[in-house]
Amino acid sequence: xxxxxxxxxxxxxxxxxxxxxxxxxxxxxxxxxxxxxxxxxxxxxxxxxxxxxxxxxxxxxxxxxxxxxxxxxxxxxxxxxxxxxxxxxxxxxxxxxxxxxxxxxxxxxxxxxxxxxxxxxxxxxxxxxxxxxxxxxxxxxxxxxxxxxxxxxxxxxxxxxxxxxxxxxxxxxxxxxxxxxxxxxxxxxxxxxxxxxxxxxxxxxxxxxxxxxxxxxxxxxxxxxxxxxxxxxxxxxxxxxxxxxxxxxxxxxxxxxxxxxxxxxxxxxxxxxxxxxxxxxxxxxxxxxxxxxxxxxxxxxxxxxxxxxxxxxxxxxxxxxxxxxxxxxxxxxxxxxxxxxxxxxxxxxxxxxxxxxxxxxxxxxxxxxxxxxxxxxxxxxxxxxxxxxxxxxxxxxxxxxxxxxxxxxxxxxxxxxxxxxxxxxxxxxxxxxxxxxxxxxxxxxxxxxxxxxxxxxxxxxxxxxxxxxxxxxxxxxxxxxxxxxxxxxxxxxxxxxxxxxxxxxxxxxxxxxxxxxxxxxx
Amino acid sequence: xxxxxxxxxxxxxxxxxxxxxxxxxxxxxxxxxxxxxxxxxxxxxxxxxxxxxxxxxxxxxxxxxxxxxxxxxxxxxxxxxxxxxxxxxxxxxxxxxxxxxxxxxxxxxxxxxxxxxxxxxxxxxxxxxxxxxxxxxxxxxxxxxxxxxxxxxxxxxxxxxxxxxxxxxxxxxxxxxxxxxxxxxxxxxxxxxxxxxxxxxxxxxxxxxxxxxxxxxxxxxxxxxxxxxxxxxxxxxxxxxxxxxxxxxxxxxxxxxxxxxxxxxxxxxxxxxxxxxxxxxxxxxxxxxxxxxxxxxxxxxxxxxxxxxxxxxxxxxxxxxx
Numbered sequence: 001x002x003x004x005x006x007x008x009x010x011x012x013x014x015x016x017x018x019x020x021x022x023x024x025x026x027x028x029x030x031x032x033x034x035x036x037x038x039x040x041x042x043x044x045x046x047x048x049x050x051x052x053x054x055x056x057x058x059x060x061x062x063x064x065x066x067x068x069x070x071x072x073x074x075x076x077x078x079x080x081x082x083x084x085x086x087x088x089x090x091x092x093x094x095x096x097x098x099x100x101x102x103x104x105x106x107x108x109x110x111x112x113x114x115x116x117x118x119x120x121x122x123x124x125x126x127x128x129x130x131x132x133x134x135x136x137x138x139x140x141x142x143x144x145x146x147x148x149x150x151x152x153x154x155x156x157x158x159x160x161x162x163x164x165x166x167x168x169x170x171x172x173x174x175x176x177x178x179x180x181x182x183x184x185x186x187x188x189x190x191x192x193x194x195x196x197x198x199x200x201x202x203x204x205x206x207x208x209x210x211x212x213x214x215x216x217x218x219x220x221x222x223x224x225x226x227x228x229x230x231x232x233x234x235x236x237x238x239x240x241x242x243x244x245x246x247x248x249x250x251x252x253x254x255x256x257x258x259x260x261x262x263x264x265x266x267x268x269x270x271x272x273x274x275x276x277x278x279x280x281x282x283x284x285x286x287x288x289x290x291x292x293x294x295x296x297x298x299x300x301x302x303x304x305x306x307x308x309x310x311x312x313x314x315x316x317x318x319x320x321x322x323x324x325x326x327x328x329x330x331x332x333x334x335x336x337x338x339x340x341x342x343x344x345x346x347x348x349x350x351x352x353x354x355x356x357x358x359x360x361x362x363x364x365x366x367x368x369x370x371x372x373x374x375x376x377x378x379x380x381x382x383x384x385x386x387x388x389x390x391x392x393x394x395x396x397x398x399x400x401x402x403x404x405x406x407x408x409x410x411x412x413x414x415x416x417x418x419x420x421x422x423x424x425x426x427x428x429x430x431x432x433x434x435x436x437x438x439x440x441x442x443x444x445x446x447x448x449x450x451x452x453x454x455x456x457x458x459x460x461x462x463x464x465x466x467x468x469x470x471x472x473x474x475x476x477x478x479x480x481x482x483x484x485x486x487x488x489x490x491x492x493x494x495x496x497x498x499x500x501x502x503x504x505x506x507x508x509x510x511x512x513x514x515x516x517x518x519x520x521x522x
Numbered sequence: 523x524x525x526x527x528x529x530x531x532x533x534x535x536x537x538x539x540x541x542x543x544x545x546x547x548x549x550x551x552x553x554x555x556x557x558x559x560x561x562x563x564x565x566x567x568x569x570x571x572x573x574x575x576x577x578x579x580x581x582x583x584x585x586x587x588x589x590x591x592x593x594x595x596x597x598x599x600x601x602x603x604x605x606x607x608x609x610x611x612x613x614x615x616x617x618x619x620x621x622x623x624x625x626x627x628x629x630x631x632x633x634x635x636x637x638x639x640x641x642x643x644x645x646x647x648x649x650x651x652x653x654x655x656x657x658x659x660x661x662x663x664x665x666x667x668x669x670x671x672x673x674x675x676x677x678x679x680x681x682x683x684x685x686x687x688x689x690x691x692x693x694x695x696x697x698x699x700x701x702x703x704x705x706x707x708x709x710x711x712x713x714x715x716x717x718x719x720x721x722x723x724x725x726x727x728x729x730x731x732x733x734x735x736x737x738x739x740x741x742x743x744x745x746x747x748x749x750x751x752x753x754x755x756x757x758x759x760x761x762x763x764x765x766x767x768x769x770x771x772x773x774x775x776x777x778x779x780x781x782x783x784x785x786x787x788x789x790x791x792x793x794x795x796x797x798x799x800x801x802x803x804x805x806x807x808x809x810x811x812x813x814x815x816x817x818x819x820x821x822x823x824x825x826x827x828x829x830x831x832x833x834x835x836x837x838x839x840x841x842x843x844x
Contacts, residue, residue, distance in 0.1 A: 066719065066844060087721030102716035104709045105836075115709050116720025118702040126702075166720075 015078025017042040017174055017205035018063070023072030025058055032058040034229045036072070040222070042173075045196060045206045047216040047237070050226035051249055051305040051475060056209045057099065059226070060176050063207075064096040065089040076174070090116075095167025096176040101159055102166075105152030109145050109162055110134070117170055130169075137165050141198050156281055157188030164195070168204070175199065176207045181215060185283055193219050211249075211306045213242045213514055214492070227251050242514035247506075249304055250477055250513070260461060263485045266295035269469035270316075270350070270438045274325035277315050285311040286493045289325070293438070293469040298460065299498075300484025301473040304513055308493035309473045310355060313442050316471070317352040318345035319360075330437055346375065348438075351431040355442030355473070361427040362415045369397035369411035372430050381433075404429035405455060421452030428456060432463060439463060442473045457483060477509060491515040528671070533792050535675050539750060541788025542680075542687040543568065543742040543759075547766030548773070548780040549694045550738035554600075556698065556775055557731030558711040558837040562618035563603050564739055565763025566625030571596040571743020573629035576643040576754035577636060579650045585748045588650070589683075593740030599625070600736030601729075608728045611841030622763075630756045643747070643754040652681035652749040683745040690738065695777040707731055711835030714842045724842045739763075768821035774832050787817040 020038040024031070032055045040046040050056050061067040063074065065083040074081050076092045083089050089096070103112050110130055119126025131147060138144040143161050151159060160180065167175055177196075181189040196206055196219065208220060216223050217237060225233040225248040233248045276287040286308040293299045301309055314320035316327060318334075318341045327334040329348040334340050342352070354360035362371050373382045373393055381396050383389030397411035406418070406425045415423060424444065431439065444460065445453040460483060464470055474480050480487055487504050489496040489512035496512045547564045554561035571592035579588030599621055606612040606620075630641035637643055657678035664670040698704035706727055710717045714724045746762075747754045765787055773780025790813045797808035824832055 064719075085721065086719050090721045096719065098715075098719065100715075102713065102719040104712045104716055106712060106833075107709065111705060111709075112716075115705060115716065116722055118705060121702055123700055123702060123705060 014042055016040055016075070017077060018207070019075040019078075020059075020063070021073045021075070023059065023062060023069045023074070025062055025067060025069050027058075031229050033062070033069070036226075036231050038224055038231065039234075040205060040207060042077070042205050043200060043203045044221040045200055045208060045219055047208045047210065047220035047223040048226060049210060049213070049216050049223055049245060049249060051211055053228075053305070054226040054249070055229040056211075056226055057178055058229075060096065060178055060207065060209055063089070064094060064176060090170060090172070092174075093170075093172045094174045094176065095170070095172035097160065097163045097167050097178065097180060099178040099182065101163050103151045103159055103162060106150060108148050108150055109154070110147040112151050112162055113147075113166055113169060115166075133169050134165065137168075141195055143195060155188075156183045157185065157191070160184065160188075160192065161195075168199075173203065174205045174207070176209070178209045179211070180208070181210065181212065183281065183283065189215075211304060212492070213245055213304075216245065217242060225249055242516070243507075243510050246304060246510050246514045250475070250510075259458075260483065260485075261465065263297050263464065265297040265485070266467070268292045268294050269330055270471065271328040272316070272325070273328070275312070275315060275322055275327065276324035277311055277320055278323045284493060285320075286315070287324075289495050291488055291495070291498055293471050295437075295467050295469055296464055297485040298464050298470040298472050298483050300480035300487045301471065301490060302477060302480045302487055302509055302513065303475070303490035305475045307490045307513075309475075309490055310442070311493070312490070313352075313355060313440060313473050315340075316345070316350070316440050317354070318342040342375065346434070349436060350438040350440065351434050351436035353427055353431050353439070353441040353444060355446070357423055357427050362423060364414070364416040366415055367412050368401070368406070368415055368418070368426060369393045371415050371426060372397040372400055372411070374430070376430070376434060400426075400429040400433055404432070404459070419449070421448040424448050424456065425452060428459060432459065436463075436468055438469045438471075440471045440473070443475065444472070445474075445476065445479060477506065481506075481509075489513055529796070531671065531675050533789070533796050535679075536792035536795065537785060537789040538676070538680060538684060538688075539788075540791045541784045542684045543745050543750070543762055544766045544769055544784040544788060545687040545781055546683075546690060546738045546742035546745065547763055548769045548784050549690045549777060550735035550742070551767050551770040552694060552698070552773075552775055552777060552780060553707070553731045553738070554735040555770060555838055556711045556835055557707050557728045558714060558835055558840065558842070559604070559607055559728055559732060560614040560618060560839050561603070561732075561735055562615060562764070562767060563599065563621035563625075564735075564766055565759055565761065566618075566622035567596040567599045567736060567739035568743040568746065568763050569622075569629055569757070569759040570599055570625040571740040572747040572758055573633060573643070573743075573754045575740075575744035576646060576747035577633070579748050580643055580646055580753070583647075583650055585650055585652050585744075588748050589741065589744040592744040593737050596740035596743060597733055597736035600732040600739070604729050604732040607841065608725050608732075611843065614839055614841075626757065629754070633754065633756070641756040646748060646752045650748070651752055652683055652745075654679045654681055655685075681745075681749045683741060683749045686741060687745070690741075691777050691781045698777065703730070708835075711837055714837050718842075718844065728842075742766075765817050768817050771832055771834075772817075772821055772824055775835060790814070790816050 016039045018040040020036055023033055023036040025033040036059055048056050058067060062069045065085045065088050068084060074083055081092050083092060113134065114126055114130045119129050134147050143165060145158055145161055151162060180192060184192060200206060210216060220237045223235050223237050224231055225245060227249060270293040273290045275289040277285040279285050289312060303309055311320060315322050321340045322336045324336050329350050332348040358364060378385050383392050394411045401409040404425050406422050406429060444456050460470060472483055481504060484501055486498055486500050488498045489509060491513060492515055496515060497517055547568055551561050551564055574595040575588035575592035578591040579585045603617050603621055606617040607614045633641040633643060660674050660678050663673045698708060706717060706722055710724055710727045718724050746758055769780050769783035769787055772783035794810045794813040798810055800808050802808050
């Protein structure tokens with residue numbers, strides 16, 4: 001808020017607004033944050049960039065007291081701050097705008113802003129003051145919102161405005177924004193960044209969490225890069241460039257050797273043209289995607305996570321209806337106004353290995369044999385198509401398990417009790433058993449041990465050689481480079497271009513992932 | 523005053539007496555459910571409180587001590603529900619059901635152990651229960667036609683707990699809509715994350731809600747055995763807790779509307795009692811069973827969307843996990 005900014009400027013350098021030393025946090029076996037150090041100078045906009053799942057949100061939730069760090073120290077304005085709850089964080093002058101808004105939809109704007117700082121036992125006591133706060137934000141920052149409107153009736157951009165007011169109302173000088181533009185239209189995003197600029201001039205320190213390179217380049221003073229729970233670099237924005245950031249985010253890893261052999265592409269099995277999807281809020285999720293996948297080839301989709309790959313995959317799998325364009329599977333066309341659901345896609349000859357096997361691939365509480373017929377339970381696999389024949393299901397699962405090396409080969413074991421790699425092999429076994437002409441596979445080796453990775457890669461190559469058209473979506477660059485015959489790169493929910501494997505090297509791909517179209521390629 | 527009007531007035535009078543425990547329980551349900559905790563244990567808490575109130579009133583010779591003990595027992599059960607559902611994130615329906623079954627069995631068991639009267643408490647002496655309070659000036663106002671009768675029959679002459687029930691409605695509304703506690707309570711049943719992120723404890727808020735619910739159920743139970751009745755009879759709550767829950771839903775989780783629903787349900791019961799065995803022209807025998815079933819039928823219709831819409835608190839039934 002306005003006021004006390006800049007008073008401390010004397011001969012002495014002010015202490016950093018935020019300093020984290022050796023912060024670590026694990027959720028069960030997953031190490032979400034490893035030994036994080038971070039220094040943010042007061043009155044600056046500091047970006048934290050990383051792929052989805054890199055640990056950015058966890059780190060911010062620790063800073064805001066929603067999670068508790070396992071180890072490490074936090075200093076706010078130079079003083080050790082033991083932040084154990086949001087109340088502590090608020091007392092330290094930290095406000096946070098969450099990725100998913102913390103708003104009560106059937107409360108008015110006024111009630112939402114009052115919540116947590118009502119000004120007394122009775123609401124009447126704090127009402128005038130809160131109205132004053134709202135007016136102040138309207139006057140000073142142009143953040144006008146009607147106090148009496150229900151928050152649920154506001155467009156997303158204005159809801160976010162309420163969130164920002166909530167975060168700053170108590171005089172917070174540190175503002176954390178977690179993926180603030182994810183739900184905004186481009187116009188709303190412009191207006192948000194204008195507001196952030198004004199806040200910065202008032203001495204507010206802003207932490208901007210995002211996976212969008214262009215936002216970092218356009219708005220921040222300094223940037224820290226996270227990858228797989230670790231801080232991998234700190235840069236002054238003026239001294240870096242999108243390519244370097246992209247490379248840091250994705251990282252270089254040892255290239256896994258895959259014996260790809262040679263591909264012999266034939267006719268087109270999957271053809272996508274002008275495909276676009278919009279969210280229920282009306283914002284664009286992907287637009288204008290066109291490509292072909294032919295018999296006997298693997299087309300890889302590369303890109304920094306969160307640039308539309310998941311949505312593309314969902315559209316192809318029938319989980320998300322297209323809003324424009326067409327999908328053609330073996331001559332059967334799915335259009336924007338037509339029907340699209342996973343059963344239709346499957347009947348057309350498409351199999352789908354989802355990115356998130358826990359959410360979309362398996363029912364963790366079901367036995368392996370039950371999981372092995374999911375989605376195919378109307379077919380001969382489970383009996384006569386009406387009643388489920390337990391013995392047949394078990395036998396079928398046992399067959400799959402031995403063919404695809406799922407261990408332990410126990411059809412009655414609950415899916416939850418398999419390791420990540422074996423869960424994934426079970427999903428792959430189920431999908432490959434349908435003998436698909438077209439396979440879409442997402443993050444096939446995420447959270448899978450090295451032995452299983454090799455096995456899975458070999459299976460994909462074998463399927464290709466049998467004459468399937470495969471679309472592989474992976475954020476692991478070396479996986480795409482290792483398996484794909486052609487590579488499509490996505491950035492900002494659109495395709496940047498498609499290049500052949502021969503043309504692709506990490507540098508070219510890095511540029512494309514940052515949204516820079518190469519000279520050649522289409 | 524015609525006979526019909528007098529009959530109607532007496533029915534209204536009975537309505538108040540029958541609605542009082544419903545009102546107290548419904549307010550209890552509103553507090554609990556608005557905080558996000560499903561409370562089907564209204565029934566069990568009320569039954570336990572009814573037994574406790576009668577037993578203590580009999581042993582100690584004071585209805586007030588009975589009420590205090592009833593509230594303590596009911597709050598304790600509420601805390602058990604809270605411990606299972608808030609702290610340990612258990613299933614709220616299962617926990618509530620467990621309390622109802624526990625109450626149904628335990629009241630009778632302890633009753634037999636203490637009094638050896640088949641699970642009942644001994645009939646309470648007149649001094650051990652809440653008696654009707656005759657208001658001032660009844661004799662004077664009684665002289666005025668109509669108003670006098672209404673004053674005498676409807677307004678005056680109830681026991682203290684009926685007035686407590688009536689006062690609970692505006693008090694609950696005030697607490698929910700005009701205070702800091704109410705704002706937070708309503709928020710925690712909708713978006714608990716917002717409350718947590720505002721630096722307010724979700725758990726403590728929900729615990730306070732189940733404590734208030736326990737207190738109100740305690741009053742309702744005490745009313746059954748030491749106000750309306752004169753002693754505890756097994757299963758004397760007889761589904762009133764569930765009817766109160768229906769009133770909460772019918773009233774869309776708002777005190778005033780739930781109060782109206784309680785009055786309506788109470789009136790149906792009063793009218794059913796009055797019409798028992800009476801022949802109504804054209805209809806024949808009064809459909810007493812149907813009238814008693816109406817609260818449930820209407821609630822089902824409401825939930826199915828035939829009468830307006832009932833939107834429960836968004837986070838109801840979901841344990842809060844950070």
